[in-house]
């Protein structure tokens with residue numbers, strides 16, 4: 001790689017950069033250049049971060065991130081480095097800065113499209129930890145296809161305090177039991193005689209707390225069943241649920257399955273009542289959650305998987321810390337064995353605004369959480 005620029009700074013673009021930006025556009029993009037008028041508009045747009053890389057007064061590249069109000073998804077609309085600046089790490093620096101701006105803007109994903117034959121750009125994204133999640137065939141005027149990439153952002157916020165040991169769910173239906181295992185370990189509960197915190201115990205917990213069916217596939221766990229199972233292992237739970245009816249019945253048309261779900265969930269509710277598990281008929285609010293976490297507690301919270309992985313299925317995550325800006329979660333789901341590690345799914349800071357959208361689940365946007373208290377000090 002060539003010599004790196006000595007004093008590279010990345011800053012927000014100004015209208016005085018427009019001539020230099022046009023020169024870069026003309027140099028690197030044969031078609032589809034951003035016009036002077038659009039550049040001017042984009043530089044002052046509130047829902048965009050327009051970043052410029054400058055070395056000793058010379059503008060060497062830019063990155064443009066666009067936001068959509070009300071979502072945690074940002075889009076890298078364009079990135080470019082002047083010909084003579086390429087291959088010196090400037091693209092990489094711009095990409096990192098774009099990620100930091102997107103995260104500070106409350107986004108947890110950065111997405112982009114890139115021509116499949118643009119080897120330098122594809123290399124830049126792959127080395128930057130982006131994952132290809134789709135392809136648009138025949139996307140460009142010359143029929144070339146576009147690869148769709150995304151990265152889950154974690155910002156540079158260091159993890160807060162001591163974190164519960166992470167446990168990765170080993171099936172796509174055991175997010176609840178994986179959170180329960182993390183909580184049991186945090187509260188220093190031993191697994192029952194002869195068991196270990198492993199896949200066998202994860203599936204045992206699932207059998208103890210499952211609803212049997214979900215809208216599709218095998219059953220998930222709802223808060224009553226999970227609280228009853230946790231109580232059995234010595235973990236005290238409070239249920240916070242703004243849902244009056246039963247869980248996961250939306251879209252489940254099969255009458256027999258609905259009947260079975262009714263029986264199972266009614267039974268869990270009766271057991272929860274017998275066990276004296278408190279039920280708060282509303283969502284777990286920010287203040288209560290913050291206080292719970294400050295006192296060494298944890299919350300297992302149902303989220304709408306759409307914000308995390310573009311999948312509408314309900315999903316349980318473990319919340320273990322919060323501050324003024326973020327909640328910190330362990331997401332038991334690790335996206336892909338090759339591309340994401342447990343590190344990327346543990347201690348994830350989620351901006352409050354995104355979190356508050358995530359916890360509204362289903363067509364009626366209800367909230368459900370299990371608040372766990374324990375004497376574990378941090």
Ligand SMILES: CC(C)(COP(=O)(O)OP(=O)(O)OC[C@H]1O[C@@H](n2cnc3c(N)ncnc32)[C@H](O)[C@@H]1OP(=O)(O)O)[C@@H](O)C(=O)NCCC(=O)NCCS
Nearest residue numbers: 028080081086087088089090091092114120121123124127
């Ligand atoms: C894509 C682009 C922004 C990369 O900027 P850059 O400053 O040259 O990239 P960097 O020097 O930071 O290199 C980043 C990575 O890409 C790789 N890379 C850079 N140039 C490359 C090339 N010509 N071929 C293959 N890989 C290349 C580097 O190996 C580096 O990986 P590493 O950090 O693991 O070593 C730049 O090539 C460019 O402006 N291209 C034209 C515009 C464009 O295509 N933009 C993207 C539209 S989606």
